[in-house]
Amino acid sequence: MSETQDKIRLGVIGAGWFASRRHLPDAQRHGQIEITALCRRDPEPRAKMAVHFGVPDSGCYSDWQEMIANAKLDAVLIATPNDLHFEQTRAALEANLHVLVEKPMTIKSADAYALVALAKEKDRHLAVALNPPYWAHCHRIRRALSKPEMGELESASMYWSGSAEYVFGKSPAPENLPGVVPPTMYRADPVQNGGGYFIDGGSHLVSQILYCTGKKAVSVSAMMDTTPSDMRASLLIGLENEAIATINSVGDSKFADRRVRNIFGAANGTITVEGFGFDTTIRIIGQEQVCLLYTSDAADE
Numbered sequence: 001m002s003e004t005q006d007k008i009r010l011g012v013i014g015a016g017w018f019a020s021r022r023h024l025p026d027a028q029r030h031g032q033i034e035i036t037a038l039c040r041r042d043p044e045p046r047a048k049m050a051v052h053f054g055v056p057d058s059g060c061y062s063d064w065q066e067m068i069a070n071a072k073l074d075a076v077l078i079a080t081p082n083d084l085h086f087e088q089t090r091a092a093l094e095a096n097l098h099v100l101v102e103k104p105m106t107i108k109s110a111d112a113y114a115l116v117a118l119a120k121e122k123d124r125h126l127a128v129a130l131n132p133p134y135w136a137h138c139h140r141i142r143r144a145l146s147k148p149e150m151g152e153l154e155s156a157s158m159y160w161s162g163s164a165e166y167v168f169g170k171s172p173a174p175e176n177l178p179g180v181v182p183p184t185m186y187r188a189d190p191v192q193n194g195g196g197y198f199i200d201g202g203s204h205l206v207s208q209i210l211y212c213t214g215k216k217a218v219s220v221s222a223m224m225d226t227t228p229s230d231m232r233a234s235l236l237i238g239l240e241n242e243a244i245a246t247i248n249s250v251g252d253s254k255f256a257d258r259r260v261r262n263i264f265g266a267a268n269g270t271i272t273v274e275g276f277g278f279d280t281t282i283r284i285i286g287q288e289q290v291c292l293l294y295t296s297d298a299a300d301e
Contacts, residue, residue: 011037011073011097013064013088014080015049018102020180023077023129024053037071039064045181052180064088068095075125078102081192082199086111089126093118098125103203107194132208137273137280141212141264144271144284151267156209156245162258164201164251168229188229196230197251205247206237212264215239 010027012019015038027033037059040046050060061067068076068091075098078088086106092099093115105128106112119126132138145153165171169188177183186192187200210217219238224230231252237245253259262273269286 007034017183081186
């Protein structure tokens with residue numbers, strides 16, 4: 001943003017369901033962002049998105065490369081099928097634009113490293129839309145685990161149960177589904193999605209383990225179901241301090257509510273986490289006492 005500009009000019013590549021449900025409403029509420037351009041191949045959903053978010057016809061594109069070349073932008077949001085993230089992010093960075101890309105950042109790790117290097121070379125911000133680093137309860141877990149009195153991390157485990165069958169074309173979409181336009185079913189294609197459910201929703205689970213512990217992964221082994229959508233998966237992750245972490249993920253649960261339970265074990269205590277979002281409770285269990293660290297009805301920091 002130049003000194004004479006009042007707002008950051010944002011363009012959207014993949015102006016669809018998720019962008020309309022999460023990112024763009026937040027952008028509209030932010031006083032320093034102007035949604036300047038959007039790109040989507042299908043004309044009718046594109047027109048509907050443009051009307052809803054106040055983008056003029058001159059800012060609507062069917063070709064993302066044309067949008068990057070011709071629209072006057074400072075940053076782009078990329079919310080396209082996963083197999084397109086690398087090419088589109090690279091092009092945006094090369095055009096000296098800041099980028100917020102939906103998770104997963106890329107399908108191949110080598111491509112992700114290449115984008116990080118390019119962002120540094122161009123001095124541009126490159127962010128991935130992963131939730132845990134921005135959740136208050138994850139900040140509390142990370143701070144608690146970093147305290148010397150907790151001792152060395154020994155283990156971490158995460159259990160996640162929910163249903164994402166409808167975005168994989170395995171069940172009808174809920175009638176009250178939020179968003180301006182309905183989701184496309186690209187996740188049902190392992191090529192476009194780069195895999196199945198775990199590369200999609202599982203990205204947040206891996207992020208939470210690594211962010212909260214502050215440790216890098218050095219080894220990974222996994223067991224998944226036999227369908228192309230890997231709706232059920234179990235991972236064992238070796239962390240750099242020889243602690244172990246496990247993730248059990250069920251993406252086709254018939255239970256109506258999401259259920260989450262996380263346990264972080266350290267030499268001098270255990271942190272237990274129950275619930276999700278606004279229903280999260282965190283407890284620290286030490287050798288002699290139980291301390292309630294955070295509940296959803298407590299004042300946020």
